[in-house]
Amino acid sequence: MNGSPVLVSIQGLKKHFPITRGLLLRRQVNAVKAVDGISFDILRGETLGLVGESGCGKTTAGRAILQIQRPTAGTVVFKGLDLTAQRGESLRAIRRYIQMIFQDPFASLDPRWTISRIIGEPLRVHQIGTPQERQARVEELMELVGLDPMFNNRYPHECSGGQRQRIGIARALASTPDFIVCDEPITALDVSIQAQIVNLLEALQDRLGLTYLFIAHDLSMVRHLCDRVAVMYLGTLVELGGRDELYRHPLHPYTRALLSAVSVPDPVKTRSRPRLPLTGELPSPINPPAGCRFHPRCPQATPECQTRTPVWHESSPGHWVACCLAK
Amino acid sequence: MSEAQIAIPVLKERLQRPPLTPGQLSWHRFLRHRMALVGAGLLVALVLYVLAGAAFFSEADANHVDLSSTLRGPSAEHPFGTDLAGRDILARTIYGGQISIIIGVLAVVLSVVIGVLVGAAAGYFGGAVDNLLMRFTEAMFNIPQMFLLIILAKFFGVEAPSFTLFGRTFSGSVVVIVSVIGLTSWMYLARIVRSSFLSLKEQEFVTAARATGATDSSIIFGHILPSAIAPIIVSATLEVANAILYEAYISFLGMGVQPPTATWGNMLNEAYSKLEVAPWMWFFPGTLILLIVLAINFVGDGLRDAFDPRSLGGRSK
């Protein structure tokens, strides 16, 4: 298994949130289908981007993969082990190797804990090393992410957003994980700080051999950072491909609309980019449209799209799409 | 990509402000609250009174019966007067105060332990556990507390054995009173703790701890409880006043701690038959109860303001 290029394999992952009714005996009447069957592989050492707009389910997908939300269905195989089948102690033990970096650098750190206590938590949880060794490791991690170890007794509220995000990164690295899910880690940061954090993440990946699932909605940053990109819409994957391939030759109409809607920091280029407008509103994830979920808003929809659910297939090597019209 | 490029730009960043823990910020806010400081001072004075007073009077003095000088008003020999059995009221308020305060504090410790455990379990685990615990809590709420106090005190009051603590012998009825008050006062706190836990467990830093693999108990005690501690402290402080009052009520009804051991409450009971004849019998213990309840309430108010979450955490960015 060690030689396999695939680090994490996700098959048929679903996460439904039940909607219940009734006072005494709550029965389920419906469900919010936040993630409704996604399948893809994450290769060792790569950065896979997961993009989509609000309500597409990408954040829920990240949490379901890490078992922070337990999936309703599907499997997540990490280094040969199915995470969805693990419980209690065995799941906790695996968490050493799979970690998460959160979006909100203010909310994801306990305001009453010192920086060194926060970063050291994974070490204590998994009982790695003696207390002195842990302290040394915390200081080593702080230097690694660019924080002065002298400040390890300070509190998060004394730090800026960028510094807090570095603390979160240090915490994620403490137990030497193999796989890190980055849930929109730069969205809440100022523009001039975003580049610092992105460079840091890249440097750490080179140095420590990390694999990232990078969840984001900034398509420009994703193009810079990721090796492959997956696009989600209303709980399902619509396209997955190598970075350049996807951006240059998007196959799915939604991907095309999404890419065309992005503005670039160049007034000449951005005003002359052809836009593919999307009509209509995002449907509710409680009752997604029949057939292809995108068909009500798709400029190329045919009658077939209303009834036939598109199959997720490999259109060309490494380029997957779920569209009835893509050949 | 060289490591130097990771470290250099940021190592020079100095964290601007001097360290101020959230606890220190609360402390400063408390100090700005004048009534709270008055209350705290009064509380300290009263506690000193019951503790230091023991240096001047022994318990034997407090219980020393002298039938030749019953119902004497305040004098040089007996600054607070004497009671029906000629016992010195000043000494009795000192020793009675010790018991009243001990009962108040211990009863609250018991109710806090129960309330926190019930509230934390209900709030953290949710679902069936929450349902069960909350229905139980609500049932307890519906039982009139005084009624329960009286019944339990009557049943168990006289039968419990005495015990010794810190060189004083306490009658078993103290344990019973503490238990009764503690077992009937935890519900309010349980609800507060539950709602704190319900909201705190959704905080992202709790999710982050779970993602790290932390166990439920380390999350509850390490992450959530410290952030929930503020309303617990406020509630517990105010509960001490309530507990002291409850002790006074039960003792006043004759079902609390039995004489000759004095408490402020049973001293009031003894004064009942002599209200107009010997007003000093109820005046001094009554005033002391009033003062301590006021003091605790002022301190509790101050704590509530001090812990106001809007003032914690420094500036937002």
Next chain:
Amino acid sequence: MTPAASLLEVRDLVVEFRTLEGVVHAVNGVSFRVRAGETLGIVGESGCGKSVSALSVLRLIPQPPGKIVSGRVDFDGRDLLQLPKAEMQAVRGRAIGMVFQDPMTCLNPVLTVGRQISETMTVHLGLGREEARRQTLSLLEMVGIPNPELRCDDYPHHFSGGMRQRAMIAMALSCDPKLLIADEPTTALDVTIQSQILELVKRQRDRRNMAVIWISHDLSVIAELADRVVVMYAGFIVEETDVFKLYREPRHPYTQALLDSIPHMDTAGPEELRVIPGSPPDAMSLPPGCPFVPRCTFAIDRCQRENPPLSSAGRDHTAACWVVAAKRKPP
């Protein structure tokens, strides 16, 4: 070249906030102007003072803890900062419309959307209820809200984020203002919705020949909309020019560094992003010299001592930088 008369001219605006921990110098002597029909982009990161500057134009800064210490805001011949309250209220919503970042905090949750839009018109234009409702329906249609007759009677929480923002724009445009001030209205929106809103604003602005002040931290959005751009940092304006020149030849080191640090979607590759080291200064304790000094690769001695004023950096292009001023070749 005779400059066209300005519709709005802000001169030497200084705004402070008195907080428990000290005085925050949010805006430190800012001047800019907008001509009729022109779109001015104000770009900068959080804390640079761009929102405060715009809110000051409409005197929407809460006064305590904020205080407009000095400055003039000339709009259509009058200094708005000196106007009595009643007259100021007549300007807001009528001559100057405003759109904010989070419509949920600006739309009253207990009133229907239609009612709120109609109210603006009955108050400012003196329209009767029937007439106002007719206008509201046509406004809702104009901003692209489907089924306006039905949606008109919905409450804000029934609308999605993009639709709420459209409703806010409808409200802002209802009295046909000469100037629209937009404070990061698309920041919280998805990229496809943002694109639609930008198209909507462009259409309306062109049709009405309306001036727009657009505040954003997003350099791509500014590139879409603005005719002229002002770059702010730590409460100062550090560069001003027309939009094409700014992106082609940025002169101030901050602008240059900022443009280098964001990836372009069409050309982004794995090359390392240029980083601006450090973080923005604390607005409570600004250094005596140029506020960008700790992060600037070109800083010289003079920069530490004296804060550079805006000086010419080319034709119709100013920048507040000693190094640029020294290097500038005559046109």
